[in-house]
Amino acid sequence: MLKLTSTSEDRTREIGRCIGALAREGTVIALNGELGAGKTVLAKGIAQGLGVQDDVISPSYVLMNIYPGRLNLYHFDFYRLENEEELLELGLEEYFYGDGVVVVEWADKFPGILPAKRLEIEMKKSPEDPDSSRDLYVQLQGSLRLFSLKELEKRCCL
Amino acid sequence: MFDEKGEKMGHKTLILGIETSCDDTAASVVGNGRDVLSNVVSSQESFHQRFGGIVPEIASRRHLEVINPVIDEALAKAGFTFAHLDGIAVTHGPGLVGSLLVGVSAAKALSFSLDLPLVAVNHLEGHIYANFLTGATIAFPLICLIASGGHTSLLHVKGHGQLEVLGRTRDDAAGEVFDKIARALGLGFPGGPVIDQLAQQGEGEKFLFPRALMGAEGKLDFSFSGVKTAVLNRIRREKEQGKPLPLNDLCAAFQDAVVDALVEKSARAVEYLQPRQFLLAGGVAANGELRRRLRLRLAPLEVEVIYPPLEYCTDNAAMIAAAGYYYLRQGRLAPYDLNAEPGLDLENP
Numbered sequence: 001m002l003k004l005t006s007t008s009e010d011r012t013r014e015i016g017r018c019i020g021a022l023a024r025e026g027t028v029i030a031l032n033g034e035l036g037a038g039k040t041v042l043a044k045g046i047a048q049g050l051g052v053q054d055d056v057i058s059p060s061y062v063l064m065n066i067y068p069g070r071l072n073l074y075h076f077d078f079y080r081l082e083n084e085e086e087l088l089e090l091g092l093e094e095y096f097y098g099d100g101v102v103v104v105e106w107a108d109k110f111p112g113i114l115p116a117k118r119l120e121i122e123m124k125k126s127p128e129d130p131d132s133s134r135d136l137y138v139q140l141q142g143s144l145r146l147f148s149l150k151e152l153e154k155r156c157c158l
Numbered sequence: 159m160f161d162e163k164g165e166k167m168g169h170k171t172l173i174l175g176i177e178t179s180c181d182d183t184a185a186s187v188v189g190n191g192r193d194v195l196s197n198v199v200s201s202q203e204s205f206h207q208r209f210g211g212i213v214p215e216i217a218s219r220r221h222l223e224v225i226n227p228v229i230d231e232a233l234a235k236a237g238f239t240f241a242h243l244d245g246i247a248v249t250h251g252p253g254l255v256g257s258l259l260v261g262v263s264a265a266k267a268l269s270f271s272l273d274l275p276l277v278a279v280n281h282l283e284g285h286i287y288a289n290f291l292t293g294a295t296i297a298f299p300l301i302c303l304i305a306s307g308g309h310t311s312l313l314h315v316k317g318h319g320q321l322e323v324l325g326r327t328r329d330d331a332a333g334e335v336f337d338k339i340a341r342a343l344g345l346g347f348p349g350g351p352v353i354d355q356l357a358q359q360g361e362g363e364k365f366l367f368p369r370a371l372m373g374a375e376g377k378l379d380f381s382f383s384g385v386k387t388a389v390l391n392r393i394r395r396e397k398e399q400g401k402p403l404p405l406n407d408l409c410a411a412f413q414d415a416v417v418d419a420l421v422e423k424s425a426r427a428v429e430y431l432q433p434r435q436f437l438l439a440g441g442v443a444a445n446g447e448l449r450r451r452l453r454l455r456l457a458p459l460e461v462e463v464i465y466p467p468l469e470y471c472t473d474n475a476a477m478i479a480a481a482g483y484y485y486l487r488q489g490r491l492a493p494y495d496l497n498a499e500p501g502l503d504l505e506n507p
Contacts, residue, residue, distance in 0.1 A: 035338055036387035040329055058330045058383070060338070061308035062180070063254060066501055089219055091256060131391050 001139040002149045004156055005126060012038050012134060016045015018155040019119075019138075022147060023050065023101045025071055028115050030107030030141075033123030038134050039105045042123065046103055047073050059105070063090065072100030078109045087113055117142035160244065160275075160486045165190065171244045173486065174232065174268070175479025176225075178261030179253025179281045180308065183221045184475035185229045187236035187243075191483030192290050196235035197469065197476045200224045218256030225264050232475070240272055247482020250278040250492070251502025258498035266494060277485040278492035279478045282309060282504055283321065285439040287480040288466035296464070300433045303424050305448075306440030306472075307333035307348075310380050310420075312427055313504070315437075318484045321504050324427050325378025328371070332416055332442045335382040339389050339412055343405060353409045354445050360406030362414040365392060369419050378423050385415045413447055421451045428459050435462045444471045 006012040019029070019042075029046065031039045040058050047056040051070035059065045059077040067073040074095040081087055087110055095102050096115050107114055118141050126133035140146055165171055170189035177184040183200040200220075233239060248265035251258060262278075269276035286302045299316045301324070310327040330338075333350060340349025345356075367388045370381035389412045396403050420442075428436055436456055442448060443465055453463050470477055485491075 035342060036383075036390040038387075040383060044329075055326075055328050057327060058334060061306075061331060061334050062252075089256065090254065130394065 001137055002153055004136040004138065004153075006038070006134045006136060007129070007132065009038065009041050012041045012136075013045035013048070015136060015156050016042040016047075017049040018045075018152055019121075020046040020049020020101070022151055022155075023071065024147070025099055025101070026097065027147060028096055028102045028118040029104070030111075030114055030118050030120045031103055031105045031123070032108045032121070033134075034125070037123040037125060039123060042121070042136075043075055043103050043105065046101070047075075050101055074098070074100050074102045076102065076104045078104065078106040081109065084110050084113060115142070117146055119147050160489075171483060171486070172236075172238060172242055173245045173247050173479040173482045174229070174243050175279075175475035175477070175482055176229065176246070176248040176261045176265050177281070177284070177473060177475040177478045178221045178225065178257050179249045179251070180257060180473060182473050183224045183228050183260075184473065184478075185225075185232035186475035186479050187232055187238060188291075188476050188479035188483065191287075191480045192293070194291055194470075194476045195237070196232045197474055198228050198232045198235065199472075199474055200228055218254070218260055221257050221260040225260055229264065229268075240268070243272065243274055245275045245277060245482060245486045246272075247277045247279050247478050247485070248496075249281045249284060249478050250496060251280065251499030253281055253498075253500060255498050255500040258500065262496060262498050266496060270494060275486060276492045276494070276496065277482040277490060278496050279481045279485065280502055280504060281473075281478075282311065283319070284477040284481045286313070286315060286437060286477075287484075288439055288470035288474070288477040289437045289464050290480045291470050291476055292464060292466060294464050296437070297435060299431070300435040300437055301424070301427050301431060301461075302437040302439055303420060303443075304440040305332040305420060305438075305442035307331055307337060309440065310382070310442075311504070312378050312380075312423060314427070314431060314433075318488060319490065323504055325380060325423055327380040327382060329381050329383035330386060332380070332382060332420060333440070335386045335416060336442070338386060342390055342393055343403065343408065345405075348441075350442060350445055353413055354447060356406050357410040357413040357447060360404075360408070360410030362407070362410035364404065364407040365411035367392075367411055367415040369415055369422075372419070372422065378427055380419055380423060382416060382419070385412065385419075413445075417445070417448045417451050420448060421455050424452060425455050425459065428456060428461050432459075433461060435464060438463070438465045439471070441472045444468050 052067040122137040187195040312325040314322040337349040
Protein backbone atom coordinates (compact mmCIF):
# COMPACT_ATOMS: atom_id res chain seq x y z
CA MET A 1 0.00 0.00 0.00
CA LEU A 2 1.18 3.46 -0.91
CA LYS A 3 0.06 6.50 1.04
CA LEU A 4 0.17 9.87 -0.68
CA THR A 5 -0.90 13.16 0.83
CA SER A 6 -2.36 16.02 -1.14
CA THR A 7 -2.76 19.49 0.31
CA SER A 8 -4.59 21.02 -2.63
CA GLU A 9 -6.87 20.26 -5.55
CA ASP A 10 -4.00 20.96 -7.92
CA ARG A 11 -1.85 18.39 -6.18
CA THR A 12 -4.66 15.83 -6.25
CA ARG A 13 -5.00 16.44 -9.96
CA GLU A 14 -1.25 16.01 -10.42
CA ILE A 15 -1.33 12.66 -8.60
CA GLY A 16 -4.19 11.69 -10.90
CA ARG A 17 -2.12 12.64 -13.95
CA CYS A 18 0.67 10.30 -12.79
CA ILE A 19 -1.82 7.48 -12.28
CA GLY A 20 -3.32 8.07 -15.71
CA ALA A 21 0.10 8.15 -17.36
CA LEU A 22 0.98 4.78 -15.81
CA ALA A 23 -2.36 3.11 -16.49
CA ARG A 24 -2.46 0.41 -19.12
CA GLU A 25 -5.25 -0.99 -21.26
CA GLY A 26 -7.74 -2.79 -19.07
CA THR A 27 -6.76 -1.08 -15.82
CA VAL A 28 -9.74 -0.78 -13.48
CA ILE A 29 -9.45 1.86 -10.78
CA ALA A 30 -11.86 1.66 -7.83
CA LEU A 31 -12.14 5.11 -6.31
CA ASN A 32 -13.59 5.43 -2.83
CA GLY A 33 -14.08 8.21 -0.33
CA GLU A 34 -16.87 10.28 1.16
CA LEU A 35 -18.73 13.12 -0.56
CA GLY A 36 -16.33 16.00 -1.18
CA ALA A 37 -13.21 13.84 -0.75
CA GLY A 38 -12.03 14.83 -4.23
CA LYS A 39 -12.81 11.71 -6.26
CA THR A 40 -13.86 13.63 -9.36
CA VAL A 41 -10.81 15.92 -9.04
CA LEU A 42 -8.55 12.85 -9.05
CA ALA A 43 -10.51 11.44 -11.99
CA LYS A 44 -9.91 14.70 -13.89
CA GLY A 45 -6.17 14.21 -13.34
CA ILE A 46 -6.31 10.56 -14.40
CA ALA A 47 -8.07 11.66 -17.60
CA GLN A 48 -5.34 14.19 -18.32
CA GLY A 49 -2.73 11.47 -17.78
CA LEU A 50 -4.60 9.37 -20.33
CA GLY A 51 -4.46 12.18 -22.86
CA VAL A 52 -8.16 12.98 -22.64
CA GLN A 53 -8.85 16.46 -24.01
CA ASP A 54 -12.42 16.93 -22.79
CA ASP A 55 -13.38 18.27 -19.39
CA VAL A 56 -14.24 15.39 -17.09
CA ILE A 57 -17.45 16.11 -15.21
CA SER A 58 -19.21 14.29 -12.41
CA PRO A 59 -21.01 11.17 -13.65
CA SER A 60 -23.19 10.86 -10.51
CA TYR A 61 -26.41 11.63 -12.31
CA VAL A 62 -25.78 10.17 -15.74
CA LEU A 63 -24.01 7.14 -14.18
CA MET A 64 -21.30 6.90 -16.82
CA ASN A 65 -19.32 9.03 -19.24
CA ILE A 66 -16.92 7.96 -21.97
CA TYR A 67 -13.92 10.08 -22.95
CA PRO A 68 -11.65 9.37 -25.92
CA GLY A 69 -7.91 9.63 -25.19
CA ARG A 70 -4.61 7.76 -25.62
CA LEU A 71 -6.69 5.10 -23.96
CA ASN A 72 -10.45 5.58 -23.64
CA LEU A 73 -11.61 6.52 -20.17
CA TYR A 74 -14.82 4.92 -18.92
CA HIS A 75 -15.90 6.97 -15.93
CA PHE A 76 -18.56 5.38 -13.71
CA ASP A 77 -20.26 6.48 -10.54
CA PHE A 78 -22.22 4.13 -8.24
CA TYR A 79 -23.40 6.97 -5.98
CA ARG A 80 -26.99 6.94 -7.17
CA LEU A 81 -27.36 3.18 -7.62
CA GLU A 82 -29.31 1.25 -5.01
CA ASN A 83 -28.74 -2.38 -5.88
CA GLU A 84 -26.48 -4.64 -7.86
CA GLU A 85 -29.20 -5.60 -10.29
CA GLU A 86 -29.43 -2.06 -11.63
CA LEU A 87 -25.73 -2.16 -12.18
CA LEU A 88 -25.80 -5.38 -14.13
CA GLU A 89 -28.49 -3.86 -16.32
CA LEU A 90 -26.07 -1.14 -17.29
CA GLY A 91 -23.79 -3.72 -18.90
CA LEU A 92 -20.81 -2.56 -16.91
CA GLU A 93 -18.71 -5.69 -17.17
CA GLU A 94 -18.24 -5.12 -20.87
CA TYR A 95 -16.10 -2.13 -20.00
CA PHE A 96 -14.23 -3.86 -17.16
CA TYR A 97 -12.68 -6.27 -19.57
CA GLY A 98 -12.50 -3.92 -22.51
CA ASP A 99 -9.93 -1.77 -24.24
CA GLY A 100 -9.79 1.31 -22.03
CA VAL A 101 -9.21 2.43 -18.48
CA VAL A 102 -12.15 2.28 -16.07
CA VAL A 103 -12.55 4.62 -13.11
CA VAL A 104 -15.39 3.76 -10.73
CA GLU A 105 -16.39 6.30 -8.10
CA TRP A 106 -18.16 4.90 -5.01
CA ALA A 107 -16.89 1.47 -6.06
CA ASP A 108 -17.15 0.08 -2.50
CA LYS A 109 -20.94 0.17 -2.70
CA PHE A 110 -20.82 -2.96 -4.85
CA PRO A 111 -17.39 -4.59 -4.41
CA GLY A 112 -18.72 -7.93 -5.68
CA ILE A 113 -19.11 -6.67 -9.22
CA LEU A 114 -15.56 -5.35 -9.59
CA PRO A 115 -12.85 -7.40 -11.29
CA ALA A 116 -10.53 -9.20 -8.83
CA LYS A 117 -7.55 -7.45 -10.38
CA ARG A 118 -7.82 -3.75 -9.77
CA LEU A 119 -6.22 -0.65 -8.38
CA GLU A 120 -7.94 0.55 -5.21
CA ILE A 121 -7.72 4.16 -4.16
CA GLU A 122 -9.24 5.35 -0.90
CA MET A 123 -9.40 9.11 -0.40
CA LYS A 124 -9.72 10.37 3.16
CA LYS A 125 -9.84 13.83 4.61
CA SER A 126 -6.57 14.20 6.54
CA PRO A 127 -7.28 14.35 10.30
CA GLU A 128 -4.85 17.27 10.72
CA ASP A 129 -6.56 19.40 8.08
CA PRO A 130 -9.88 17.90 7.01
CA ASP A 131 -10.92 21.02 5.10
CA SER A 132 -8.31 20.95 2.39
CA SER A 133 -5.87 18.05 2.90
CA ARG A 134 -6.46 14.51 1.67
CA ASP A 135 -4.72 11.20 2.31
CA LEU A 136 -4.73 8.80 -0.64
CA TYR A 137 -4.25 5.11 0.07
CA VAL A 138 -3.34 3.30 -3.13
CA GLN A 139 -3.15 -0.48 -3.31
CA LEU A 140 -3.29 -3.30 -5.81
CA GLN A 141 -5.80 -6.11 -5.62
CA GLY A 142 -5.37 -9.48 -7.26
CA SER A 143 -2.20 -8.86 -9.21
CA LEU A 144 0.96 -6.95 -8.51
CA ARG A 145 1.88 -6.72 -12.18
CA LEU A 146 -1.13 -4.61 -13.03
CA PHE A 147 0.36 -1.31 -12.08
CA SER A 148 3.66 -0.13 -10.60
CA LEU A 149 3.14 1.49 -7.23
CA LYS A 150 6.91 2.05 -7.03
CA GLU A 151 6.85 4.03 -10.24
CA LEU A 152 3.87 6.02 -8.97
CA GLU A 153 5.70 6.81 -5.75
CA LYS A 154 8.77 7.88 -7.68
CA ARG A 155 6.78 10.19 -9.95
CA CYS A 156 4.58 11.65 -7.24
CA CYS A 157 7.22 12.23 -4.62
CA LEU A 158 9.69 14.13 -6.78
CA MET B 159 -46.35 14.22 -42.44
CA PHE B 160 -46.33 17.97 -41.85
CA ASP B 161 -49.21 19.52 -43.71
CA GLU B 162 -49.10 23.31 -43.69
CA LYS B 163 -52.31 23.72 -45.64
CA GLY B 164 -54.11 21.31 -43.34
CA GLU B 165 -52.83 23.10 -40.27
CA LYS B 166 -54.16 26.43 -41.56
CA MET B 167 -57.54 24.79 -41.99
CA GLY B 168 -57.59 23.75 -38.37
CA HIS B 169 -55.97 20.34 -38.49
CA LYS B 170 -53.63 19.87 -35.59
CA THR B 171 -50.26 18.34 -36.40
CA LEU B 172 -49.96 15.62 -33.77
CA ILE B 173 -46.53 14.44 -32.68
CA LEU B 174 -45.95 11.51 -30.37
CA GLY B 175 -42.83 12.21 -28.27
CA ILE B 176 -40.82 9.43 -26.63
CA GLU B 177 -38.12 10.04 -24.01
CA THR B 178 -36.06 7.35 -22.23
CA SER B 179 -32.64 8.97 -21.83
CA CYS B 180 -32.27 8.49 -18.09
CA ASP B 181 -34.48 7.16 -15.28
CA ASP B 182 -37.95 7.89 -16.58
CA THR B 183 -39.90 6.38 -19.43
CA ALA B 184 -42.06 9.11 -20.92
CA ALA B 185 -44.47 9.61 -23.82
CA SER B 186 -46.62 12.55 -24.83
CA VAL B 187 -48.89 13.75 -27.59
CA VAL B 188 -48.46 17.41 -28.51
CA GLY B 189 -50.47 19.37 -31.08
CA ASN B 190 -48.74 21.97 -33.29
CA GLY B 191 -45.68 21.99 -31.05
CA ARG B 192 -47.39 23.74 -28.14
CA ASP B 193 -50.67 22.11 -27.07
CA VAL B 194 -49.93 19.26 -24.67
CA LEU B 195 -52.71 16.72 -25.10
CA SER B 196 -51.10 14.16 -22.79
CA ASN B 197 -47.89 13.92 -20.80
CA VAL B 198 -47.14 10.54 -19.24
CA VAL B 199 -44.01 9.90 -17.17
CA SER B 200 -43.46 6.46 -15.63
CA SER B 201 -42.51 7.95 -12.25
CA GLN B 202 -45.87 9.71 -11.99
CA GLU B 203 -48.03 8.59 -9.09
CA SER B 204 -51.01 7.70 -11.31
CA PHE B 205 -48.89 5.45 -13.45
CA HIS B 206 -47.39 3.64 -10.47
CA GLN B 207 -50.80 2.98 -9.01
CA ARG B 208 -51.79 1.19 -12.18
CA PHE B 209 -48.58 -0.72 -12.67
CA GLY B 210 -47.84 -1.54 -9.06
CA GLY B 211 -45.31 0.14 -6.87
CA ILE B 212 -42.17 2.11 -7.43
CA VAL B 213 -39.42 0.03 -8.95
CA PRO B 214 -35.88 1.13 -9.74
CA GLU B 215 -36.13 3.12 -12.91
CA ILE B 216 -32.51 3.13 -13.89
CA ALA B 217 -32.53 -0.28 -15.49
CA SER B 218 -33.14 -0.37 -19.19
CA ARG B 219 -35.21 -3.49 -18.66
CA ARG B 220 -37.63 -1.34 -16.71
CA HIS B 221 -37.91 1.00 -19.68
CA LEU B 222 -38.63 -2.02 -21.83
CA GLU B 223 -41.39 -3.19 -19.50
CA VAL B 224 -43.22 0.11 -19.38
CA ILE B 225 -42.57 1.70 -22.78
CA ASN B 226 -45.66 0.22 -24.46
CA PRO B 227 -48.07 0.95 -21.59
CA VAL B 228 -46.66 4.50 -21.34
CA ILE B 229 -47.20 5.12 -25.07
CA ASP B 230 -50.70 3.58 -24.94
CA GLU B 231 -51.58 5.79 -22.00
CA ALA B 232 -50.28 8.90 -23.74
CA LEU B 233 -52.52 8.19 -26.75
CA ALA B 234 -55.53 7.27 -24.60
CA LYS B 235 -55.23 10.40 -22.47
CA ALA B 236 -54.96 12.53 -25.58
CA GLY B 237 -58.04 10.83 -26.99
CA PHE B 238 -56.33 9.69 -30.16
CA THR B 239 -55.06 6.50 -31.77
CA PHE B 240 -51.92 5.80 -33.78
CA ALA B 241 -53.92 6.56 -36.94
CA HIS B 242 -54.25 10.23 -35.96
CA LEU B 243 -50.53 10.87 -35.57
CA ASP B 244 -48.43 12.94 -37.98
CA GLY B 245 -44.98 12.03 -36.71
CA ILE B 246 -42.84 10.34 -34.05
CA ALA B 247 -40.14 12.23 -32.13
CA VAL B 248 -37.62 10.47 -29.93
CA THR B 249 -34.64 11.36 -27.73
CA HIS B 250 -31.53 9.73 -29.24
CA GLY B 251 -28.97 11.20 -26.82
CA PRO B 252 -27.21 12.12 -24.65
CA GLY B 253 -27.95 9.54 -21.96
CA LEU B 254 -27.48 5.93 -21.03
CA VAL B 255 -27.12 3.76 -24.10
CA GLY B 256 -29.34 0.93 -22.85
CA SER B 257 -32.11 3.32 -21.84
CA LEU B 258 -31.91 5.39 -25.02
CA LEU B 259 -32.07 2.28 -27.17
CA VAL B 260 -35.46 1.31 -25.77
CA GLY B 261 -37.00 4.62 -26.85
CA VAL B 262 -35.19 4.76 -30.18
CA SER B 263 -36.20 1.19 -31.06
CA ALA B 264 -39.84 1.81 -30.12
CA ALA B 265 -39.91 5.03 -32.17
CA LYS B 266 -38.34 3.35 -35.20
CA ALA B 267 -40.78 0.45 -35.02
CA LEU B 268 -43.77 2.80 -34.80
CA SER B 269 -42.48 5.02 -37.57
CA PHE B 270 -41.86 2.10 -39.89
CA SER B 271 -45.06 0.21 -39.20
CA LEU B 272 -47.31 3.31 -39.30
CA ASP B 273 -45.41 4.93 -42.17
CA LEU B 274 -44.90 8.11 -40.14
CA PRO B 275 -41.90 10.45 -40.30
CA LEU B 276 -39.31 9.93 -37.57
CA VAL B 277 -37.39 12.78 -35.95
CA ALA B 278 -34.48 12.44 -33.53
CA VAL B 279 -34.18 15.04 -30.77
CA ASN B 280 -31.23 15.92 -28.57
CA HIS B 281 -32.40 15.60 -24.96
CA LEU B 282 -30.85 18.93 -23.95
CA GLU B 283 -32.30 20.75 -26.91
CA GLY B 284 -35.62 19.21 -25.89
CA HIS B 285 -35.41 21.00 -22.52
CA ILE B 286 -35.38 24.34 -24.35
CA TYR B 287 -38.67 23.44 -26.02
CA ALA B 288 -40.38 22.99 -22.66
CA ASN B 289 -40.68 26.77 -22.90
CA PHE B 290 -42.75 26.46 -26.09
CA LEU B 291 -45.41 24.77 -23.95
CA THR B 292 -46.03 27.94 -21.91
CA GLY B 293 -48.17 29.67 -24.50
CA ALA B 294 -45.57 32.43 -24.76
CA THR B 295 -44.28 33.38 -28.19
CA ILE B 296 -40.65 32.34 -28.43
CA ALA B 297 -38.42 34.44 -30.67
CA PHE B 298 -34.82 33.71 -31.69
CA PRO B 299 -32.07 34.55 -31.06
CA LEU B 300 -32.35 33.89 -27.33
CA ILE B 301 -30.32 32.65 -24.39
CA CYS B 302 -31.29 29.55 -22.45
CA LEU B 303 -29.94 28.27 -19.14
CA ILE B 304 -30.43 24.53 -18.77
CA ALA B 305 -29.83 23.41 -15.19
CA SER B 306 -30.71 19.88 -14.15
CA GLY B 307 -29.35 16.90 -12.25
CA GLY B 308 -27.12 15.86 -15.10
CA HIS B 309 -26.40 19.12 -16.95
CA THR B 310 -25.73 22.81 -16.45
CA SER B 311 -25.28 24.72 -19.70
CA LEU B 312 -25.75 28.25 -20.94
CA LEU B 313 -26.78 28.30 -24.60
CA HIS B 314 -27.12 30.84 -27.36
CA VAL B 315 -30.04 29.61 -29.46
CA LYS B 316 -30.08 31.30 -32.84
CA GLY B 317 -32.83 29.24 -34.41
CA HIS B 318 -34.31 25.75 -34.42
CA GLY B 319 -31.34 23.42 -34.26
CA GLN B 320 -28.81 26.28 -34.28
CA LEU B 321 -27.08 26.26 -30.94
CA GLU B 322 -23.89 27.59 -29.49
CA VAL B 323 -22.71 26.48 -26.04
CA LEU B 324 -21.61 29.60 -24.16
CA GLY B 325 -20.68 27.85 -20.93
CA ARG B 326 -21.14 24.60 -19.06
CA THR B 327 -20.25 23.05 -15.73
CA ARG B 328 -16.69 21.87 -15.31
CA ASP B 329 -17.55 19.40 -12.54
CA ASP B 330 -20.93 18.86 -10.84
CA ALA B 331 -24.28 19.87 -12.29
CA ALA B 332 -26.38 22.35 -10.29
CA GLY B 333 -29.16 19.84 -9.62
CA GLU B 334 -26.62 17.25 -8.58
CA VAL B 335 -25.18 19.44 -5.79
CA PHE B 336 -28.70 20.17 -4.53
CA ASP B 337 -29.31 16.42 -4.28
CA LYS B 338 -25.94 15.67 -2.67
CA ILE B 339 -26.23 18.42 -0.05
CA ALA B 340 -29.81 17.37 0.70
CA ARG B 341 -28.63 13.82 1.30
CA ALA B 342 -25.78 15.02 3.53
CA LEU B 343 -28.33 17.00 5.55
CA GLY B 344 -30.65 13.99 5.75
CA LEU B 345 -33.37 15.70 3.71
CA GLY B 346 -34.05 12.92 1.21
CA PHE B 347 -34.38 12.92 -2.58
CA PRO B 348 -34.85 14.97 -4.69
CA GLY B 349 -33.03 17.74 -2.88
CA GLY B 350 -34.12 20.83 -4.78
CA PRO B 351 -37.68 21.40 -3.52
CA VAL B 352 -36.90 20.75 0.18
CA ILE B 353 -33.80 22.98 0.18
CA ASP B 354 -35.77 25.70 -1.60
CA GLN B 355 -38.43 25.46 1.10
CA LEU B 356 -36.12 25.43 4.13
CA ALA B 357 -34.01 28.23 2.69
CA GLN B 358 -37.04 30.52 2.77
CA GLN B 359 -36.93 30.39 6.58
CA GLY B 360 -33.17 30.75 6.80
CA GLU B 361 -30.67 33.55 6.68
CA GLY B 362 -28.13 33.10 3.91
CA GLU B 363 -25.77 35.65 5.44
CA LYS B 364 -25.03 33.34 8.39
CA PHE B 365 -22.53 31.42 6.26
CA LEU B 366 -20.52 32.40 3.24
CA PHE B 367 -19.85 29.69 0.71
CA PRO B 368 -17.60 30.19 -2.32
CA ARG B 369 -18.80 31.21 -5.78
CA ALA B 370 -16.38 29.60 -8.20
CA LEU B 371 -15.13 30.83 -11.59
CA MET B 372 -16.64 34.28 -11.12
CA GLY B 373 -13.58 36.02 -12.58
CA ALA B 374 -13.01 36.62 -16.27
CA GLU B 375 -10.92 33.43 -16.59
CA GLY B 376 -14.00 31.37 -15.72
CA LYS B 377 -15.74 32.72 -18.84
CA LEU B 378 -19.34 31.56 -18.77
CA ASP B 379 -18.53 28.15 -17.28
CA PHE B 380 -19.79 26.91 -13.94
CA SER B 381 -18.19 24.95 -11.12
CA PHE B 382 -20.16 23.63 -8.18
CA SER B 383 -17.88 21.07 -6.56
CA GLY B 384 -16.15 23.77 -4.47
CA VAL B 385 -19.37 24.98 -2.87
CA LYS B 386 -20.37 21.36 -2.29
CA THR B 387 -17.13 20.63 -0.39
CA ALA B 388 -17.36 23.90 1.57
CA VAL B 389 -20.91 23.09 2.71
CA LEU B 390 -19.87 19.54 3.67
CA ASN B 391 -16.97 20.95 5.70
CA ARG B 392 -19.34 23.33 7.46
CA ILE B 393 -21.78 20.52 8.24
CA ARG B 394 -18.93 18.48 9.72
CA ARG B 395 -17.77 21.38 11.90
CA GLU B 396 -21.27 22.12 13.12
CA LYS B 397 -21.70 18.46 14.01
CA GLU B 398 -18.37 18.42 15.85
CA GLN B 399 -19.70 21.17 18.09
CA GLY B 400 -22.54 18.85 19.02
CA LYS B 401 -25.28 21.39 18.41
CA PRO B 402 -28.33 20.81 16.22
CA LEU B 403 -27.60 21.72 12.59
CA PRO B 404 -28.79 25.20 11.58
CA LEU B 405 -30.63 23.57 8.67
CA ASN B 406 -32.50 26.60 7.39
CA ASP B 407 -29.46 28.88 7.38
CA LEU B 408 -27.25 26.24 5.77
CA CYS B 409 -29.83 25.65 3.03
CA ALA B 410 -30.23 29.39 2.45
CA ALA B 411 -26.48 30.06 2.25
CA PHE B 412 -25.89 27.04 0.00
CA GLN B 413 -28.76 27.93 -2.32
CA ASP B 414 -27.56 31.54 -2.45
CA ALA B 415 -24.13 30.42 -3.63
CA VAL B 416 -25.49 28.18 -6.41
CA VAL B 417 -28.16 30.65 -7.51
CA ASP B 418 -25.67 33.54 -7.48
CA ALA B 419 -23.40 31.73 -9.93
CA LEU B 420 -26.28 30.74 -12.22
CA VAL B 421 -27.76 34.25 -12.21
CA GLU B 422 -24.49 36.11 -12.61
CA LYS B 423 -23.30 34.05 -15.58
CA SER B 424 -26.74 34.31 -17.17
CA ALA B 425 -26.67 38.10 -16.76
CA ARG B 426 -23.22 38.31 -18.32
CA ALA B 427 -24.39 36.32 -21.32
CA VAL B 428 -27.43 38.58 -21.69
CA GLU B 429 -25.31 41.74 -21.38
CA TYR B 430 -22.94 40.42 -24.00
CA LEU B 431 -25.41 39.13 -26.57
CA GLN B 432 -28.44 41.31 -25.76
CA PRO B 433 -31.17 38.85 -26.72
CA ARG B 434 -34.83 39.75 -26.33
CA GLN B 435 -35.66 36.58 -24.46
CA PHE B 436 -34.05 34.48 -21.76
CA LEU B 437 -35.34 30.96 -21.15
CA LEU B 438 -34.86 28.79 -18.12
CA ALA B 439 -35.01 25.00 -18.49
CA GLY B 440 -34.27 21.77 -16.65
CA GLY B 441 -35.25 20.55 -13.17
CA VAL B 442 -33.49 23.42 -11.36
CA ALA B 443 -35.75 25.83 -13.28
CA ALA B 444 -38.37 24.86 -10.68
CA ASN B 445 -36.33 26.59 -7.95
CA GLY B 446 -38.25 29.60 -6.64
CA GLU B 447 -35.21 31.57 -5.54
CA LEU B 448 -33.54 31.13 -8.94
CA ARG B 449 -36.67 32.38 -10.71
CA ARG B 450 -36.98 35.37 -8.36
CA ARG B 451 -33.33 36.41 -8.56
CA LEU B 452 -33.10 35.96 -12.31
CA ARG B 453 -36.11 38.17 -12.80
CA LEU B 454 -34.61 40.86 -10.53
CA ARG B 455 -31.17 40.74 -12.08
CA LEU B 456 -32.33 40.63 -15.69
CA ALA B 457 -35.15 43.19 -15.38
CA PRO B 458 -32.94 46.23 -16.11
CA LEU B 459 -31.46 44.44 -19.15
CA GLU B 460 -34.73 44.59 -21.06
CA VAL B 461 -34.95 40.90 -21.65
CA GLU B 462 -38.09 38.85 -21.27
CA VAL B 463 -37.56 35.99 -18.81
CA ILE B 464 -39.58 32.84 -19.54
CA TYR B 465 -39.87 29.70 -17.40
CA PRO B 466 -41.48 26.40 -18.29
CA PRO B 467 -44.48 25.17 -16.28
CA LEU B 468 -43.23 23.06 -13.36
CA GLU B 469 -44.27 19.70 -14.85
CA TYR B 470 -42.13 20.37 -17.94
CA CYS B 471 -38.97 21.33 -16.02
CA THR B 472 -38.01 17.75 -15.23
CA ASP B 473 -37.54 15.08 -17.90
CA ASN B 474 -40.66 14.61 -20.00
CA ALA B 475 -41.68 13.68 -23.52
CA ALA B 476 -43.85 16.72 -24.24
CA MET B 477 -40.74 18.83 -24.75
CA ILE B 478 -39.38 16.18 -27.13
CA ALA B 479 -42.64 16.20 -29.12
CA ALA B 480 -42.54 20.02 -29.24
CA ALA B 481 -38.96 20.04 -30.54
CA GLY B 482 -39.90 17.24 -32.95
CA TYR B 483 -42.69 19.36 -34.42
CA TYR B 484 -40.23 22.07 -35.47
CA TYR B 485 -37.73 19.51 -36.76
CA LEU B 486 -40.51 18.02 -38.85
CA ARG B 487 -41.48 21.43 -40.24
CA GLN B 488 -37.87 21.87 -41.26
CA GLY B 489 -37.82 18.46 -42.85
CA ARG B 490 -35.07 17.22 -40.55
CA LEU B 491 -36.10 13.58 -40.62
CA ALA B 492 -34.11 10.74 -39.08
CA PRO B 493 -33.23 7.65 -41.10
CA TYR B 494 -34.25 4.15 -40.05
CA ASP B 495 -30.67 3.35 -39.07
CA LEU B 496 -30.93 5.98 -36.33
CA ASN B 497 -28.90 4.88 -33.32
CA ALA B 498 -28.69 5.86 -29.65
CA GLU B 499 -25.91 8.42 -29.14
CA PRO B 500 -24.90 8.35 -25.45
CA GLY B 501 -22.39 11.18 -25.87
CA LEU B 502 -24.42 13.33 -28.26
CA ASP B 503 -23.09 16.87 -28.50
CA LEU B 504 -25.31 19.95 -28.57
CA GLU B 505 -23.44 21.78 -31.25
CA ASN B 506 -23.43 18.89 -33.75
CA PRO B 507 -26.93 17.50 -33.57
